[in-house]
Amino acid sequence: MCGIIGLYNNPEAGTFAYMGLYAQQHRGQEGAGIVTCDGDKMYSHTGQGLVSDVFSDSKIFDNLKGHYAIGHTRYSTTGENNATNVGPLLFNLGDSFISIAHNGNLVNLTSIRKKLQKNGAIFQTTTDTEIIIHLLARRTEPTLTKRIAGTLKEIEGAFSIIIISKEGLHIARDTKGIRPLCFGKLNDTIIVASETCALDLLGAQYIRDINPGELLTVNNFGESSIQFETPDKNKSHCIFEYIYFSRPDSQVFGENVDKMRRKFGKTLAEESTIDSADIVISVPDSSNTCAMGYAATSNTKYEIGLIRNHYVGRTFIFPNQRLRSLNVRLKFNTVKGVLDNREVVLVDDSIVRGTTLRKLSQLLKDAGVKKVHVRISSPPVRYPCHYGMDFPTKDELAANKHTVNELAEIIKVDTLNYLTIEGLLKSVSLNKDDYCTACFSGEYPIEIKDKVGKEIF
Numbered sequence: 001m002c003g004i005i006g007l008y009n010n011p012e013a014g015t016f017a018y019m020g021l022y023a024q025q026h027r028g029q030e031g032a033g034i035v036t037c038d039g040d041k042m043y044s045h046t047g048q049g050l051v052s053d054v055f056s057d058s059k060i061f062d063n064l065k066g067h068y069a070i071g072h073t074r075y076s077t078t079g080e081n082n083a084t085n086v087g088p089l090l091f092n093l094g095d096s097f098i099s100i101a102h103n104g105n106l107v108n109l110t111s112i113r114k115k116l117q118k119n120g121a122i123f124q125t126t127t128d129t130e131i132i133i134h135l136l137a138r139r140t141e142p143t144l145t146k147r148i149a150g151t152l153k154e155i156e157g158a159f160s161i162i163i164i165s166k167e168g169l170h171i172a173r174d175t176k177g178i179r180p181l182c183f184g185k186l187n188d189t190i191i192v193a194s195e196t197c198a199l200d201l202l203g204a205q206y207i208r209d210i211n212p213g214e215l216l217t218v219n220n221f222g223e224s225s226i227q228f229e230t231p232d233k234n235k236s237h238c239i240f241e242y243i244y245f246s247r248p249d250s251q252v253f254g255e256n257v258d259k260m261r262r263k264f265g266k267t268l269a270e271e272s273t274i275d276s277a278d279i280v281i282s283v284p285d286s287s288n289t290c291a292m293g294y295a296a297t298s299n300t301k302y303e304i305g306l307i308r309n310h311y312v313g314r315t316f317i318f319p320n321q322r323l324r325s326l327n328v329r330l331k332f333n334t335v336k337g338v339l340d341n342r343e344v345v346l347v348d349d350s351i352v353r354g355t356t357l358r359k360l361s362q363l364l365k366d367a368g369v370k371k372v373h374v375r376i377s378s379p380p381v382r383y384p385c386h387y388g389m390d391f392p393t394k395d396e397l398a399a400n401k402h403t404v405n406e407l408a409e410i411i412k413v414d415t416l417n418y419l420t421i422e423g424l425l426k427s428v429s430l431n432k433d434d435y436c437t438a439c440f441s442g443e444y445p446i447e448i449k450d451k452v453g454k455e456i457f
Helices: 013-023 109-118 129-137 144-154 196-202 240-245 257-271 288-298 321-331 355-366 404-410 421-427
Strands: 003-008 031-037 042-048 068-074 089-093 096-106 157-165 168-173 182-186 189-193 205-209 214-219 222-227 279-282 306-308 332-334 343-348 371-376 415-418
Touching: 003 013, 003 096, 003 157, 003 168, 013 031, 013 068, 013 189, 013 196, 031 157, 042 096, 068 096, 068 157, 068 168, 089 129, 096 109, 096 129, 109 129, 129 144, 144 157, 144 168, 144 214, 144 222, 168 189, 182 196, 189 196, 196 205, 240 257, 257 288, 257 371, 257 421, 279 288, 288 343, 332 355, 343 355, 355 371, 404 415
Parallel strands: 279 343, 343 371, 371 415
Antiparallel strands: 003 068, 003 189, 031 042, 031 068, 089 096, 096 157, 157 168, 168 214, 182 189, 182 205, 214 222, 306 332
């Protein structure tokens, strides 16, 4: 999972790209980068760490010249966490440079990589993004747009892509629309981003989503759009974007994320309320509005019982278990006056590895809570995601190895219940067949042809 942004026709494109990445920092914390173009030359700055750390020196922007730009904030799901893999990746293609920012995961990566290596390709990174460039370099169509379209037909999986070249911006999304990608305008400036919160920060107007199977080119001649491939009848929007990943103030897949989370909380309360509970609290911040929906429906008072340190990153996307474990106590503290001698419903959005909830349960009991009832506003995550989430193996998934009752004992809570898949899909606005629920159901919308994840290299 990553955050990407592209801008066209703005003299401060590099600075605006930085601001757009800052708004999408929650989508990746391992690295960030920006590539700009003035129509002739390209200028790049990338680095490991948070957006604000990578671009801590204002002089950096003096060197990011040009009126169009792309940016990328990285969360590694394919390839190692190192400086070489931080995007946007910049390549020499023929007599000019090209750069790409990519959110998603390819599922036919291994076979393509082996074929390319057999034909003499030399790889600089271990990302699936570089695969796209190598395929593009081998295309022979007469225009860059047609070469990109041909390349996109060769890859399979989840991809929202922004490519920058001397010709302009080239924006594309896979035929199932798995990952979000939106289009907006600020006066004469074109902006595309993973989430609408980036448009909001820049003061831009949201126009529409990039359509599944669409390739949009933006340059001095205006905007031109083609369908590089016919979109599938049913989309496969990642429902985990609503549950956890997207910011609540974003509009994703045509729906406000906050609104969807409140619906999940409401349905969760209808399915598994606790009449004896004194208060409902959330695990801030991604489950705040779910907890509000749960509290309103169950007629139980919503309180702020946990305080989050916002200077600590999101626990789930830390790249290894040791850091995730240490991070929990840095991240949360209890409000003892609210919690002491209370029976509490703790609403969280999901259980992936169980690390956070196990430690939070102990924190709550140390604060004097009598009983802890955990309610999860998503179904059990039992299957790996091959489309861009960082839980690629079953061994990492607590719900795959344990029953609900076993998990309740492991995380040391009095009761544990999940939102059902039926309840989840009842809460969404689109047709239920337009969402990918593979991490809950094991029903993958795109065939997994190759091994997927960091371990493939």
